[in-house]
Amino acid sequence: MPKEKELNSDGQDRPVVVLQYLTLIHYRESVFHRIASDSRIDFTICCGQKSPYQKMRNFDPQPPLKIKWVKNFVVNITQMHFLVWQWGAITNLIRTRPNVLILLGADPHILSSFPLFFLAKILRVKVCWWSHATLAGQGFLGRWLRLFFYKQADGILAYDEAGRLRLEKAGVEPSTMTTIWNCLNDADYELSSDSQQTAKDDRTIRVLYIGRLYRDKKMRLLLKAAAILKDRNVPLVVDIVGDGPELAATKDKSAALKLNDIVRFHGAKYDEDLAQFLSNADIGVIPSWAGLSAIQYMAAGIPVITEENRGMNHPPEVSAIIEDETGAFFDFESAESLANTIEATFPKVKGLSNSCLKLVREQFTPEAVKEAIILGVLKVNAS
Numbered sequence: 001m002p003k004e005k006e007l008n009s010d011g012q013d014r015p016v017v018v019l020q021y022l023t024l025i026h027y028r029e030s031v032f033h034r035i036a037s038d039s040r041i042d043f044t045i046c047c048g049q050k051s052p053y054q055k056m057r058n059f060d061p062q063p064p065l066k067i068k069w070v071k072n073f074v075v076n077i078t079q080m081h082f083l084v085w086q087w088g089a090i091t092n093l094i095r096t097r098p099n100v101l102i103l104l105g106a107d108p109h110i111l112s113s114f115p116l117f118f119l120a121k122i123l124r125v126k127v128c129w130w131s132h133a134t135l136a137g138q139g140f141l142g143r144w145l146r147l148f149f150y151k152q153a154d155g156i157l158a159y160d161e162a163g164r165l166r167l168e169k170a171g172v173e174p175s176t177m178t179t180i181w182n183c184l185n186d187a188d189y190e191l192s193s194d195s196q197q198t199a200k201d202d203r204t205i206r207v208l209y210i211g212r213l214y215r216d217k218k219m220r221l222l223l224k225a226a227a228i229l230k231d232r233n234v235p236l237v238v239d240i241v242g243d244g245p246e247l248a249a250t251k252d253k254s255a256a257l258k259l260n261d262i263v264r265f266h267g268a269k270y271d272e273d274l275a276q277f278l279s280n281a282d283i284g285v286i287p288s289w290a291g292l293s294a295i296q297y298m299a300a301g302i303p304v305i306t307e308e309n310r311g312m313n314h315p316p317e318v319s320a321i322i323e324d325e326t327g328a329f330f331d332f333e334s335a336e337s338l339a340n341t342i343e344a345t346f347p348k349v350k351g352l353s354n355s356c357l358k359l360v361r362e363q364f365t366p367e368a369v370k371e372a373i374i375l376g377v378l379k380v381n382a383s
Contacts, residue, residue: 014039014040014041014042015041015042015098015099015100015377015378015381016041016042016044016096016098016099016100017041017042017043017044017098017099017100017101017102017377017381018044018045018046018068018092018093018096018098018100018101018102019043019044019045019046019047019102019130020046020047020086020089020101020102020103020104020113020116021045021046021047021104022047022048022051022052022072022084022086022104022110023047023048023049023050023051023056023058023072024045024047024058024059024060024061024067025051025053025056025057025058025059026056026057026058026059026185027184027185027188027292028059029059029185030183030184030185030186030187030366031183031366031369031370031373032045032061032065033062033064033065034366034367034370035370035373035374036064036065036066037064038370038374040374040378041374041377041378043065043066044066044067044068044096044098045061045065045066045067045068046067046068046070046086046089046092047067047068047069047070047072047086048069048070048071048072048084048086049069049072050071050072050074051072051074052072052074052076052082052084052109054076055212055244068092068096069088070086070087070088070089070092071086071087071088072084072085072086072087073085073086073087081109082109083109083111084109084110084111084112085111085112086110086112089112089116090112090115090116090119093116093119093120093123093125094119094123097123097125098125099125099126099381100125100126100127100128100154100155100377100380100381101116101120101125101126101127101128102128102129102130102157102377103116103117103127103128103129103130104129104130104131105129105130105131105132105133106129106131106145106146106149106150108142114149117149117152117153121152126154126155126380126381126383127153127154127155128153128154128155128156128157128376128377128380129149129150129153129155129156129157130157130180131150131156131157131158131159131163132158132159132163132315132316133150133156133158133159133160133162133163133164133166133167133316134163134166135147135166135167135170147170147171147172150167150170150172151171151172151173153176154176154380154383155176155177155178155376155377155379155380155383156172156176156177156178157177157178157180157372157373157376157377158177158178158179158180158316159179159180159181159182159315159316159317160179160181160316160317160319161179161319162316162319163179163316164177164178164179175383176380176383178372178373178375178376178379179372180369180372180373180376181363181364181368181369181372182292182295182316182317182364182369183295183364183365183366183368183369184292184295184296184299184364184366185366186366187271188296188299189299189360189365202235203235204235204236204237205229205234205235205236205237205282205283205342205343205346206237206239206280206281206282206283207222207226207236207237207238207239207281207282207283207284207285207342208238208239208241208277208278208280208281208283208284208285208297208302209222209238209239209240209241209242209284209285209286209287210241210242210269210274210277210284210293210296210297211241211242211286211293212242212243212244213240213242213243213244213245213246213247213250214244214245214246215245215246216288216289217244217246217286217287217288217289218287218288218307218333219240219246219250219253219287220250220253220287220335221287221288221307221333221334221335221338222238222285222287222338223250223253223254223257223259223263224257224335224338224339225285225335225336225338225339225342226238226257226259226262226263226339227257227258227259228335228336228339229339229342229343230259230262232339232343234343236262236342237262237264238259238262238263238264238285239264239266239277239280239281240263240264240265240266241266241267241268241269241274241277242267242268242269243267243268247265250265251265278296278297278300278302279300281297281300281302282302282346282349283302283303283304283305283342283345283346283349284297284298284302284303284304284305284327285304285305285306285338285342286304286305286306286307287306287307287338288306288307289314289315290304290306290307290314290315290317290318290321291314291315291317291318292315292317294306294317294318294320294321294327295317295320295360295364297356298320298326298327298356298357298359298360298364299356299357299360299364301353301354301356301357302353302356303326303327303328303345303348303349303352303353303355303356304320304321304326304327304356305327305328305329305330305338305341305342305345306318306321306327306329306330307329307330307331307332307333307338308329308330308331308332309329320359320360320363320364322355322359324348324352325352325355325359326352326355326356326359327345327352327356328341328344328345329341
């Protein structure tokens with residue numbers, strides 16, 4: 001039987017909302033707790049405990065966040081590709097029969113999402129996709145299938161405006177879509193508050209990279225750019241914070257380019273250990289795949305430089321990087337362009353920093369994202 005509706009503080013129906021998620025990924029902790037604390041919806045997360053992302057941390061839930069645990073059966077194909085079936089998710093949907101079911105992005109990696117979609121339709125549960133809203137790189141069949149699920153859904157929570165407009169152009173009904181953006185945890189914003197920025201008296205450009213080191217992160221471009229700037233006698237320091245399968249190769253490349261005096265490797269750092277790096281940096285550089293880490297830099301008032309966007313080259317968070325406002329783009333696969341962009345951006349850092357902080361406060365905080373998600377869910381429930 002469907003769960004009996006509760007009333008919110010205004011005496012109106014309080015819709016029951018189930019988010020079908022993979023695990024309690026750590027960077028979602030603040031926004032999940034904020035959603036659970038909001039009186040407008042009755043919110044539960046149905047998820048597993050085994051993460052397909054081998055290096056991603058999870059968090060322990062605390063009230064008022066409600067969790068329905070299921071079992072994730074995971075097959076890891078590569079470090080970034082996997083297949084998941086969530087045992088118990090179908091049973092939970094039948095027992096709960098929420099007003100709204102939120103699924104993750106018509107993602108072919110999450111096999112159980114598709115029978116859940118059809119079952120929800122049979123049970124007259126409204127279905128909403130929480131989605132990157134991407135269509136490229138899927139092939140004809142993949143694109144057709146994604147569009148089918150997006151068009152048949154009752155709502156879509158899109159990460160950015162570009163994704164929402166992309167689906168609208170492809171024929172998805174605009175009224176079903178809500179742009180929700182993305183965010184980090186509250187603690188990350190506290191660590192990177194603008195009051196922690198360090199005053200710098202010299203002209204040394206302090207470049208920061210935070211993240212895992214994979215081949216497709218193109219760290220070679222950053223190292224070559226550093227070598228170019230060194231040859232020009234531009235004062236420069238590059239701090240690389242992170243580990244990963246390409247760490248050893250990146251260190252070897254740095255040594256081969258004779259950069260040991262300006263490129264410093266610090267390993268993986270989290271939480272308070274990141275504060276000193278965020279406070280000291282002038283510019284954040286993401287050579288490729290500018291995802292949520294872009295928001296981490298910008299929350300500290302650090303403008304971001306990344307490779308020009310080509311279709312699927314970046315996750316949706318790249319939309320926060322606005323040329324000459326919150327950062328800049330360098331030419332695809334060009335270390336020389338990256339070096340030129342770093343040098344050209346440095347004199348503008350103060351103005352760019354203020355723009356970064358303003359944009360993050362308006363769109364990329366847990367409070368802003370929570371509000372967008374709830375308004376989107378309420379729109380779906382009322383449709």
